[in-house]
Structures are given as structure tokens and as C-alpha cells.
Amino acid sequence: MTEHEERKQRRLDPRSLRGLAHPLRMQLLDTLRRSGPATASQLAERLGESSGATSYHLRQLAAHGFVEDAPEHGKGRERWWRAVDQGIVFDAEDFKGVGPEVRGMAEMYLHEVANTHARExxxxLSTRDRWSEEWSRSTDMSxxxxxxxxxLAAELVAKMHAVIEDYRSRGTDTDTPGSEQVRIHTHLFPIETK
Structure with missing residues (x-):
């Protein structure tokens, strides 16, 4: 998939959530999406894990359709993996009436997403001085x-996502001077005021 092709997104359901609701699996999938195909050993080194653990969790992700073989990258016995899709859609409506085990997995998944946002x-913040002044002026934390x-909240979320998709379609390729991957987090939620 080139950067200008439409992003294929995966809608989570209770069955697929079972295959993804683990912090290392979520990290593996995110790394493959952001950095492209890799082997279990390369991912282990990048994430500070054992290759046995990454290999096991990659097989679990494959069993649930999140990753697949990337044989065009392999040489000899090396097994290369790639992400099948480029995004996850989590809709709480799809989890209404599920049992406590699935509710627990959904909570773990959502908390891990929030933790990932905080880590990123x-x-x-700790590496921003390594970037150019131009990039520093082009960021936002508000x-x-x-x-x-x-x-109105649902309308606002839809409009924010539409703006993001517009900029994704206008995005540059890796050969464009000065272009970098950017990460956007959006959060909208009610807060108690009493």
C-alpha cells in the first residue's frame, strides 16, 4: 500500500479483540504499521523483548488476521511479517451485552491505547530538542x-477525523525533503464538574 492509497481499517469485534488485547501484541502491530515489514528478531530488538515472545505473539496476531507473511522480504529461513490493515476501529456499540471476560479485554485494550498515547x-517532549525549529513550531499540545x-460531540469527532483524512490524502511520500511521519492523538470525553 502506498501512502496515498486509502487506508484499510479493521473493525474490532469480541472475537478479534481476543487476538489483540495484549500490550506486546498491540506494540508489535503498531510497529509493523509504522515501520513496515520485519522479522520477529528485528521486532524483539526494537521492543526490548525476546524473539521467542515476539514470534509467539506474531503467530497469535496472524491467527486473528492482524498480520500476515511478507515473503517478498524473506531470505532463506527468515520469516517476515507485515500488518494486514492500517488502523483499528473500536466501537463500544459492538461490545454491548458481552460477558465479563470480553469487557475486561476491552478495558485492557482501551487503557493500553491511552498508555501508548501518554508514552508517545x-x-x-523528551526528544523535541533534537528536531528543527521548524518542526518544533509545527507541533501542538493543547x-x-x-x-x-x-x-454535537459526535459531530465534532466526525469533523476532526475528516480533517485528518484530508491531510492524510495530501501527505507526502518518503522522498519529499523535510517530510516526517507525524502522530496525531484525538480524545473527546465528558468530565465531571461537581
Whole structure:
């Protein structure tokens, strides 16, 4: 898939969640999406894990359709893996009425997403002095608080995602001077005020 092709997204359901709801599996999938195909050994080195652990969890991800072989990269006995899709859609409606085990996995998944966002932001903050002044001026870390109805909140989320997709379609390829991968986190949630 080139950077300008439409992103294929995977909608999580209770069955597929079983294959993904593990911190290392989520890291493996995210690394393959961001950095491209790799072997279990390469991923182990990058993530500070054993190759046995990464190999096991890659097979679990493959059994649930999240990753697949990338044979065009392999030489000899090396097994290369690639992400099947480029995004995950988690809709709470798909998990209504599930049992406690699946609810627990859904909670673990969502908390790990939040932890990943926090780690990525902390990494940026601790390494921002390594980037050019131009990149430093082009970043954002902001928040806003105001009152909305659930309908207006859903509309705002849809509009934010539409803006992101517009910029993704206008994105550059790896050969464009000055271009870098960027990470965008969006969060919208109600807060208690009492």
C-alpha cells in the first residue's frame, strides 16, 4: 500500500479483540504499521523483548488476521511479517451485552491505547530538542473544555477525523525533503464538574 492509497481499517469485534488485547501484541502491530515489514528478531530488538515472545505473539496476531507473511522480504529461513490493515476501529456499540471476560479485554485494550498515547507524548517532549525549529513550531499540545450534547460531540469527532483524512490524502511520500511521519492523538470525553 502506498501512502496515498486509502487506508484499510479493521473493525474490532469480541472475537478479534481476543487476538489483540495484549500490550506486546498491540506494540508489535503498531510497529509493523509504522515501520513496515520485519522479522520477529528485528521486532524483539526494537521492543526490548525476546524473539521467542515476539514470534509467539506474531503467530497469535496472524491467527486473528492482524498480520500476515511478507515473503517478498524473506531470505532463506527468515520469516517476515507485515500488518494486514492500517488502523483499528473500536466501537463500544459492538461490545454491548458481552460477558465479563470480553469487557475486561476491552478495558485492557482501551487503557493500553491511552498508555501508548501518554508514552508517545512523553517521548516527544523528551526528544523535541533534537528536531528543527521548524518542526518544533509545527507541533501542538493543547486542550479545550466546553459544553456539548452527545450529538454535537459526535459531530465534532466526525469533523476532526475528516480533517485528518484530508491531510492524510495530501501527505507526502518518503522522498519529499523535510517530510516526517507525524502522530496525531484525538480524545473527546465528558468530565465531571461537581
Amino acid at each position: 507524548l512523553a517521548t516527544w 486542550n479545550a473544555t466546553f459544553r456539548l450534547t452527545p450529538e
